[in-house]
Amino acid sequence: MSVDVSRTDVRQRLEHARNSRLTQLQALVESGQSADDQPAATQRSAIEGVLKEIDGAFARVENGTYGTCLGCGKAVPAERLEILPYTPYCVACQGRAAG
Numbered sequence: 001m002s003v004d005v006s007r008t009d010v011r012q013r014l015e016h017a018r019n020s021r022l023t024q025l026q027a028l029v030e031s032g033q034s035a036d037d038q039p040a041a042t043q044r045s046a047i048e049g050v051l052k053e054i055d056g057a058f059a060r061v062e063n064g065t066y067g068t069c070l071g072c073g074k075a076v077p078a079e080r081l082e083i084l085p086y087t088p089y090c091v092a093c094q095g096r097a098a099g
Contacts, residue, residue, distance in 0.1 A: 010061055013085040018054045021047050050086070057086035069093050 025047045028040060060066040069076050071093025080087060089097055 007061055010066060010081075010085065011058070013082075014054055014057050014061070017085055018051065021050050021054070025051075053088070054086040056088060060088070071096065 025044065028044055028047070031040070057066060060068075067076050067078075067081060068074070069090040070088040072090065074090060076087060076090050080091065087094065
């Protein structure tokens with residue numbers, strides 16, 4: 001792991017992020033909005049996307065690549081990982097991936 005935090009800390013951050021998204025998803029389901037409601041469908045899709053990113057981060061923790069940018073192979077800054085513990089990219093590569 002190329003970041004200066006323990007696996008336990010990283011897992012706790014990822015679990016918190018996962019639980020937050022699952023709570024959001026549950027609230028969306030309980031709101032009773034139909035599947036045809038475009039804003040709700042868009043929000044649900046975004047939450048599910050983040051959950052997939054979180055699962056990917058757990059996998060990177062396990063295989064020892066957590067904190068290494070999937071784009072350039074350099075270390076993702078610790079400050080970025082504190083804000084988005086599941087991000088697979090540094091800021092520069094995230095911009096290229098989104099573009």
